[in-house]
Amino acid sequence: MKKSKYYYSGKFGIERETLRVDSQGKLAQTPHPFGSDEHITRDFCENQIELVTPVCHSIDEALCSLAELDRRAREVLAEKGESIWLYSNPPHIESEDEIPIADFTGDHSSKRSYREVLQRKYGKKLMLFSGIHFNFSFAEEYLRELNTxxxxxxxxxxxxxxxxxxxxxxxxxxxxxxxxxxxxxxxxxxxxxxxxxxxxxxxxxxxxxxxxxxxxxxxxxxxxxxxxxxxxxxxxxxxxxxxxxxxxxxxxxxxxxxxxxxxxxxxxxxHIELRMFDLNxxxxxxxxxxxxxxxxxxxxxxxxxxxxxxxxxxxxxxxxxxxxxxxxxxxxxxxxxxxxxxxxxxxxxxxxxxxxxxxxxxxxxxxxxxxxxxxxxxxxx
Incomplete structure (x- = not known):
């Protein structure tokens, strides 16, 4: 494969799922505290945060962006006595009642309907597994070079x-x-x-x-x-x-x-998304x-x-x-x-x-x- 000056270039993005927990290490039962911020959103449930970096031009830049989102999230959670559960497997759960489906409403109500389908099909507990998604696309200049x-x-x-x-x-x-x-x-x-x-x-x-x-x-x-x-x-x-x-x-x-x-x-x-990374x-x-x-x-x-x-x-x-x-x-x-x-x-x-x-x-x-x-x-x- 031709290694041009654009070979290692591309666009990179990271999505990180984590759970919000209270001071006792239990799933937080408070509403999502970040409003409609597109970079600090929810995944399956109301107490599952997904940090979504903007499109970046290197992995290091994407990680810097993730670090800033992580800092902002932790500051808000600390004020509420909450923190981030940085493990792929969830903490102790008394029952599925502690897993409220993400409360999407209005124009995004279809997202809630989809999650209700997942609940009926797979159960709520499966949806608590959290991880990292890595998004990548090649530089357009490189693709054009390959298109001989x-x-x-x-x-x-x-x-x-x-x-x-x-x-x-x-x-x-x-x-x-x-x-x-x-x-x-x-x-x-x-x-x-x-x-x-x-x-x-x-x-x-x-x-x-x-x-x-x-x-x-x-x-x-x-x-x-x-x-x-x-x-x-x-x-x-x-x-x-x-x-x-x-x-x-x-x-x-x-x-x-x-x-x-x-x-x-x-x-x-x-772009292409790799979805298998555990939280480390x-x-x-x-x-x-x-x-x-x-x-x-x-x-x-x-x-x-x-x-x-x-x-x-x-x-x-x-x-x-x-x-x-x-x-x-x-x-x-x-x-x-x-x-x-x-x-x-x-x-x-x-x-x-x-x-x-x-x-x-x-x-x-x-x-x-x-x-x-x-x-x-x-x-x-």
């Missing part, structure tokens, strides 16, 4: 993002292996009235079989953006999905402006910059790989490997593949010293995870 055959630019762009989407779907397990950070949870997540910490069999519950997945695996047609959006529409028409937002896969293709299937079909792909409680903002920078390198590496047919069988395999990577002791073969893939990425970026440091940071995680898996440690609760 002078194809229609919008068609070329859509085809390129769809090809990248398939690669990321097939390799999402690698980012789960590297960023899983939620093995412990409160027993109340299993049953009302229960309490106490449990170390689960998962390193990331929200990415595991217990996490964000549809009741079935939606098989999609990736031959073109038209067939892709059409296959999603079929699931909606048959009632399998309420809307495209209910498509719980770890990667999304997003349009510019309002995120709707109609916008995506009409206007094409604006050891990082002040919930995410380590090196993890996001590795994700960017992975995107660039996968763009260099040949296209392929993402068959139904491969879609099933991708989902299974994603869930396998979320185990506390993932399959050793998956760890070995992860190490080999990181070596390939290191070779691809052999001329970039900063990239080598980031890749080395991630490789150490794989090596540590492999050693852990081989020991087959048993936890005594």
């Amino acid at each position: 055959e002078n194809e229609d630019f919008h068609a070329f762009r859509d085809t390129l993002y769809l090809r990248l989407y398939k690669q990321l779907i097939l390799h999402s397990w690698l980012l789960v292996l590297l960023t899983a950070a939620s093995p412990c949870y409160d027993a109340s997540l299993d049953k009302d009235g229960m309490s106490g910490m449990i170390i689960s069999r998962y390193s990331s519950m929200r990415n595991s079989e217990r996490g964000y997945w549809n009741k079935f695996l939606p098989i999609l047609d990736h031959r073109s953006l038209r067939t892709f959006t059409g296959s999603i529409k079929k699931h909606i028409v048959t009632g399998s999905l309420y809307s495209a937002s209910e498509l719980y896969l770890p990667i999304r293709l997003k349009p510019k402006g309002v995120n709707s299937l109609e916008n995506l079909a009409a206007g094409g792909v604006d 409680p050891s990082a002040p903002l919930g995410i380590d910059s090196r993890d996001l920078k590795f994700a960017h390198l992975l995107i660039l590496y996968l763009l260099s790989q040949p296209d392929f047919d993402l068959t139904p069988a491969l879609q099933e395999k991708a989902a299974a490997e994603h869930k396998n990577a979320a185990l506390l002791e993932p399959d050793i073969k998956l760890l070995e593949r992860g190490a080999a893939m990181i070596d390939e990425i290191a070779e691809y970026f052999s001329d970039n010293e900063e990239a080598q440091q980031i890749i080395g940071f991630e490789k150490n995680k794989i090596n540590s995870n492999a050693c852990f898996s081989k020991t087959s440690m048993n936890y005594a609760l």
Whole structure:
């Protein structure tokens, strides 16, 4: 893949979900205190904050923006005796009554209707799992350089993002292996009235079989953006999905402006979203910059790989490997593949010293995870 001066450029954005808790560490029962601020909004429930950075021109800039939003949010919450729960798994919950659906009204009342559908379909507790979404788009100048055959630019762009989407779907397990950070949870997540910490069999519950997945695996047609959006529409028409937002896969293709299937079909792909990052409680903002920078390198590496047919069988395999990577002791073969893939990425970026440091940071995680898996440690609760 050609490495022009625009190669590492692009647009970057971060969305971070967290829960609001009171001084006792319980879910806050107060209304969302940030009004209609588009950068400090709600997700599923009234006590779940989503910080949304503006579009930035680097990961560092996006993290600076996230830090400012985090500071503003914490200041307001501190005045109310509340704080941010910086874990992907929720705190102790007495009952689902403590999980009020986000109170969207007026022009946004449809958002509440959608969340009521999710409540009936999946229950409220599942919706409390929180994480980081990473949004990325290539610099337009770079895409135009790649378009050597002078194809229609919008068609070329859509085809390129769809090809990248398939690669990321097939390799999402690698980012789960590297960023899983939620093995412990409160027993109340299993049953009302229960309490106490449990170390689960998962390193990331929200990415595991217990996490964000549809009741079935939606098989999609990736031959073109038209067939892709059409296959999603079929699931909606048959009632399998309420809307495209209910498509719980770890990667999304997003349009510019309002995120709707109609916008995506009409206007094409604006950016790609990676949705698998756990909140990292050891990082002040919930995410380590090196993890996001590795994700960017992975995107660039996968763009260099040949296209392929993402068959139904491969879609099933991708989902299974994603869930396998979320185990506390993932399959050793998956760890070995992860190490080999990181070596390939290191070779691809052999001329970039900063990239080598980031890749080395991630490789150490794989090596540590492999050693852990081989020991087959048993936890005594």
